[in-house]
Amino acid sequence: MADSLDCDVCVIGAGAAGLSVAVGAAQLGARTVLFERGEMGGDCLNYGCVPSKALLAAAHAAHAVVDARQFGVSSSAPQVDFPAVMRHVREVIAQIAPHDSVERLEGLGVRVIRAQAAFTGREEVSGGDIHVRARRFVIAAGSSAVIPAIAGIGDVPVLTNETLFALSERPAHLLIIGAGPLGVEMAQAFCRLGSAVTLFEQGSLLPRDEPELVKILRERLAADGIDIREGARISAVARAAGGVVIRDSSRREVTGSHLLVAAGRQPRLAGLALERAGIAYTSRGITVDERLRTTNRRVYALGDVIGPPQFTHVAGHQAGIVIRNALFRLRAKADYHALPRVTYCDPELAHVGLTESQARERFGASVQVVHASLAENDRARTERQTGGALKVVIDRRGTLLGAGMLAPHAGEHIPLWGLAITRRLRLSALSDLMVAYPTRGELAKAAVSAFYGPKLFSPWPRRLVRLLLSVR
Numbered sequence: 001m002a003d004s005l006d007c008d009v010c011v012i013g014a015g016a017a018g019l020s021v022a023v024g025a026a027q028l029g030a031r032t033v034l035f036e037r038g039e040m041g042g043d044c045l046n047y048g049c050v051p052s053k054a055l056l057a058a059a060h061a062a063h064a065v066v067d068a069r070q071f072g073v074s075s076s077a078p079q080v081d082f083p084a085v086m087r088h089v090r091e092v093i094a095q096i097a098p099h100d101s102v103e104r105l106e107g108l109g110v111r112v113i114r115a116q117a118a119f120t121g122r123e124e125v126s127g128g129d130i131h132v133r134a135r136r137f138v139i140a141a142g143s144s145a146v147i148p149a150i151a152g153i154g155d156v157p158v159l160t161n162e163t164l165f166a167l168s169e170r171p172a173h174l175l176i177i178g179a180g181p182l183g184v185e186m187a188q189a190f191c192r193l194g195s196a197v198t199l200f201e202q203g204s205l206l207p208r209d210e211p212e213l214v215k216i217l218r219e220r221l222a223a224d225g226i227d228i229r230e231g232a233r234i235s236a237v238a239r240a241a242g243g244v245v246i247r248d249s250s251r252r253e254v255t256g257s258h259l260l261v262a263a264g265r266q267p268r269l270a271g272l273a274l275e276r277a278g279i280a281y282t283s284r285g286i287t288v289d290e291r292l293r294t295t296n297r298r299v300y301a302l303g304d305v306i307g308p309p310q311f312t313h314v315a316g317h318q319a320g321i322v323i324r325n326a327l328f329r330l331r332a333k334a335d336y337h338a339l340p341r342v343t344y345c346d347p348e349l350a351h352v353g354l355t356e357s358q359a360r361e362r363f364g365a366s367v368q369v370v371h372a373s374l375a376e377n378d379r380a381r382t383e384r385q386t387g388g389a390l391k392v393v394i395d396r397r398g399t400l401l402g403a404g405m406l407a408p409h410a411g412e413h414i415p416l417w418g419l420a421i422t423r424r425l426r427l428s429a430l431s432d433l434m435v436a437y438p439t440r441g442e443l444a445k446a447a448v449s450a451f452y453g454p455k456l457f458s459p460w461p462r463r464l465v466r467l468l469l470s471v472r
Contacts, residue, residue, distance in 0.1 A: 015042020
């Protein structure tokens with residue numbers, strides 16, 4: 001006999017989005033049920049943010065040995081123990097996993113059901129021989145890697161983010177399809193850990209980011225030894241002796257030992273039986289309004305399953321929106337105008353708000369741009385990391401619209417600009433900001449000076465100063 005449960009909130013998916021809602025709902029006193037068929041913690045913990053950053057940390061450590069020579073510190077070439085590197089990755093996951101575990105959630109009062117959930121009607125889901133009726137449902141089923149339609153790709157071993165971190169041996173030559181954030185991060189990581197890397201992109205490297213900053217990063221990646229092939233039209237993939245061969249439209253071939261596909265994400269919709277609940281969706285994800293409600297007003301959806309923007313921090317933001325709407329019956333709306341995003345390569349590439357092209361499309365010729373270069377930053381000079389810049393986008397009144405930064409730890413600096421955009425501040429608001437010397441934070445002051453300096457030192461302020469000095 002199947003069991004039946006009644007609850008206030010039923011969440012499908014224990015990734016970043018679903019866990020945030022389930023924990024929040026339970027702590028607010030709602031009777032909460034959570035379905036998860038796979039790994040607790042979802043992609044972020046097991047296949048995404050956590051393992052990729054742990055691998056990057058190992059790669060940066062290896063590169064630091066090579067980079068030390070410019071400071072007068074000599075050392076032999078780094079010896080990379082790849083199995084030990086992957087143990088480090090698994091250990092980091094294990095350290096964080098208890099926070100997302102069944103035991104923690106059940107301790108908070110969440111009923112966790114380890115099964116695929118499917119709707120059986122507008123007010124009920126079923127999974128693992130358990131039927132659940134709820135006042136509100138929340139779908140947070142996540143996404144999976146897209147495998148592009150390339151001839152022969154089904155006949156070769158393909159790595160995605162879900163299998164990459166299970167490698168036990170270092171790839172001799174890693175072929176990567178897709179030069180978005182994941183492709184770029186893994187290209188640099190494996191290159192610095194000793195693999196040959198060829199990166200294929202049908203368009204251009206990191207196409208959503210500021211072109212001037214991407215240009216500097218491209219040069220850095222090439223200097224690392226990554227073979228970057230933009231505008232690559234891959235016509236076929238096939239097995240080769242000991243690996244995989246990629247053939248492009250001009251019939252050139254590149255042979256590698258392993259193939260990683262990093263060509264985007266698609267929502268996990270299979271098995272949910274959304275039609276039975278009257279929930280509309282497309283190939284891009286479940287259809288939601290600004291309050292993250294689906295076409296079934298009892299059901300909310302959030303995270304990767306509703307499509308872009310697909311980031312863990314966006315899932316956290318959306319979880320707060322769902323809780324306010326579903327439990328407090330407020331009319332909270334998701335707001336992405338100060339959305340941050342970071343590509344965690346070296347140097348990091350971080351953005352928040354609008355890029356210049358997005359701003360000009362929306363506001364036209366009134367948009368202005370201010371630059372500050374790392375080459376003129378004393379902290380960057382001391383560490384010999386001057387290849388980078390800050391780019392700030394403002395409107396005609398000086399109101400901040402967006403910022404992009406290429407620098408070591410740029411992701412740690414971008415929140416300042418996110419706060420300024422969220423509060424709709426003008427660039428002048430940073431003029432009195434006191435920044436420690438020497439830090440890369442001084443780039444903010446440099447941007448203020450670059451914008452207001454020509455106005456301050458123009459002829460009329462000089463005349464005013466002379467006039468004031470003449471008064472006794």
